[in-house]
Amino acid sequence: xxxxxxxxxxxxxxxxxxxxxxxxxxxxxxxxxxxxxxxxxxxxxxxxxxxxxxxxxxxxxxxxxxxxxxxxxxxxxxxxxxxxxxxxxxxxxxxxxxxxxxxxxxxxxxxxxxxxxxxxxxxxxxxxxxxxxxxxxxxxxxxxxxxxxxxxxxxxxxxxxxxxxxxxxxxxxxxxxxxxxxxxxxxxxxxxxxxxxxxxxxx
Numbered sequence: 001x002x003x004x005x006x007x008x009x010x011x012x013x014x015x016x017x018x019x020x021x022x023x024x025x026x027x028x029x030x031x032x033x034x035x036x037x038x039x040x041x042x043x044x045x046x047x048x049x050x051x052x053x054x055x056x057x058x059x060x061x062x063x064x065x066x067x068x069x070x071x072x073x074x075x076x077x078x079x080x081x082x083x084x085x086x087x088x089x090x091x092x093x094x095x096x097x098x099x100x101x102x103x104x105x106x107x108x109x110x111x112x113x114x115x116x117x118x119x120x121x122x123x124x125x126x127x128x129x130x131x132x133x134x135x136x137x138x139x140x141x142x143x144x145x146x147x148x149x150x151x152x153x154x155x156x157x158x159x160x161x162x163x164x165x166x167x168x169x170x171x172x173x174x175x176x177x178x179x180x181x182x183x184x185x186x187x188x189x190x191x192x193x194x195x196x197x198x199x200x201x202x203x
């Protein structure tokens with residue numbers, strides 16, 4: 001039988017998650033989820049799919065799916081609940097809260113990716129590895145951006161700009177020094193994860 005303390009903790013956890021889901025819905029239905037941006041992303045997906053089907057090549061649709069998928073994820077992710085004192089005082093870990101906040105944005109991102117990926121596969125069935133690799137990279141990039149979002153939890157625009165800058169710099173340096181530069185990017189992501197986790201624990 002649950003005691004008053006356990007019931008209160010459970011109530012705080014549920015309240016925190018309701019706030020997280022509310023922020024995600026607000027992100028989708030608010031200014032970042034405006035119909036104009038949705039139409040632009042949908043048009044990009046359709047154009048990429050059309051280009052692949054017309055040219056019988058998987059490349060354009062795979063690129064459109066990857067780029068659009070990460071954009072959908074970035075625009076819909078909101079990590080402000082990680083800074084809530086309600087969740088920090090509840091008996092729930094940082095990783096569990098963080099993963100719960102990723103669920104809806106990740107579903108939207110993958111849903112967007114499926115249309116161009118399907119077109120890429122239909123256009124060039126022998127190049128099935130292209131959309132599969134695009135899906136893997138989408139998951140990797142979504143995970144990396146989710147760490148940036150958790151670190152810059154009150155500044156989504158700063159998180160987007162920092163993530164894009166880190167990717168651009170890593171891509172540029174990779175051309176000169178090879179893929180070992182990606183280890184530096186991975187180290188940066190791990191450092192931001194550690195700092196975000198420590199802030200959640202210690203306030």
